[in-house]
Amino acid sequence: MTAVSQLALLFIGAALVNNILLTRFIGLCPFFGVSGNIQTSFGMSLAVVFVMMMASSATWIVWEIVLAPLGVGEFLYIPAFILIIASLVQFVEMYLRKSSPVLYRSMGIYLPLITTNCAVLAIATESAKPGFFKMNIALGASLSLGEALVYTLGVSVGFGFALLTFAALRERLELAPVHRLLAGSPIAFLTAGLLSLAYVGLSGWFGL
Numbered sequence: 001m002t003a004v005s006q007l008a009l010l011f012i013g014a015a016l017v018n019n020i021l022l023t024r025f026i027g028l029c030p031f032f033g034v035s036g037n038i039q040t041s042f043g044m045s046l047a048v049v050f051v052m053m054m055a056s057s058a059t060w061i062v063w064e065i066v067l068a069p070l071g072v073g074e075f076l077y078i079p080a081f082i083l084i085i086a087s088l089v090q091f092v093e094m095y096l097r098k099s100s101p102v103l104y105r106s107m108g109i110y111l112p113l114i115t116t117n118c119a120v121l122a123i124a125t126e127s128a129k130p131g132f133f134k135m136n137i138a139l140g141a142s143l144s145l146g147e148a149l150v151y152t153l154g155v156s157v158g159f160g161f162a163l164l165t166f167a168a169l170r171e172r173l174e175l176a177p178v179h180r181l182l183a184g185s186p187i188a189f190l191t192a193g194l195l196s197l198a199y200v201g202l203s204g205w206f207g208l
Contacts, residue, residue, distance in 0.1 A: 007150045014154030020119050021162045022192070022199040027119025031163060032188065041167035043103045045160030047096070049153075051088050051114055056127040056152040058084045060145055063128040073129070081124050089114045123155050166195060 018024060021031050034044045059081045067073035067080060093112060096104040114120060127148035143151060169191050178187050 007147070010147060010150050011154035011157075014151050015158035015161065016199065016202050019158045019162055019199050020123070020155050021159055022196040025196075026122055027117050027159070029117065030114075031166065031192070032185075035163055035167040035170055035188075037171060038164065038167050040103070041163045042160075043096070043100070045156075045163050047092050047114060048117075048120070048159050049156040051085065051092060052120055052123055052152050052156040052159075053149065054088050055081070055085045055120055055124045056148050057145070058088075059124040059128040060143075060148050077125070077129060078121075081121060081128075085114075085120050085124065119155075119159065123152055127152055162195070162199075166192060169195075 014020075020026050021028060030044055030048075034040045059077075062080060062084065063073060063077065067077055089112060092114075093104070127143055129142070170188060173187055173191065182190070
């Protein structure tokens with residue numbers, strides 16, 4: 001398998017087959033919290049892409065240059081990674097507050113919650129720390145910086161695509177004749193379950 005094919009398989013596997021929301025069920029808080037309309041979901045998707053990409057780059061560098069050489073990675077990687085993620089989220093929050101106050105208000109508490117979103121920390125850890133990469137792809141125990149960035153891009157794009165798809169379905173459900181016993185959260189959870197089944201079925205297509 002060529003390097004390009006391997007990276008393409010890594011991206012597809014991260015975005016679709018091993019979708020962070022619908023097959024791994026990590027980071028579901030914003031998935032249900034901000035998926036009420038397309039605009040808010042699109043803003044959250046862009047914020048997650050930016051934070052994940054920057055966090056993975058920074059944590060990979062910090063692990064390789066600081067934590068691993070000093071032999072303190074096993075003890076300090078969680079607080080170090082959370083500090084990096086929190087700093088990046090603060091940057092995104094300040095930017096949105098100044099450039100798009102409407103989008104900032106519509107996201108509400110879910111924007112600062114990216115700091116504690118387990119999806120961001122999970123991907124940063126998988127990208128940087130050897131032995132944490134769990135996808136069924138023939139890569140080494142740890143990812144190179146290029147592989148980490150491709151993997152993170154795939155995860156964040158998959159996060160955004162799933163979020164936007166779910167938001168579009170929820171907007172249509174608002175106009176659908178849903179029985180009152182299923183209206184609101186029940187039909188949303190049922191829809192998420194059906195989406196999850198669709199994503200799980202993709203594994204047979206790509207052989208992952």
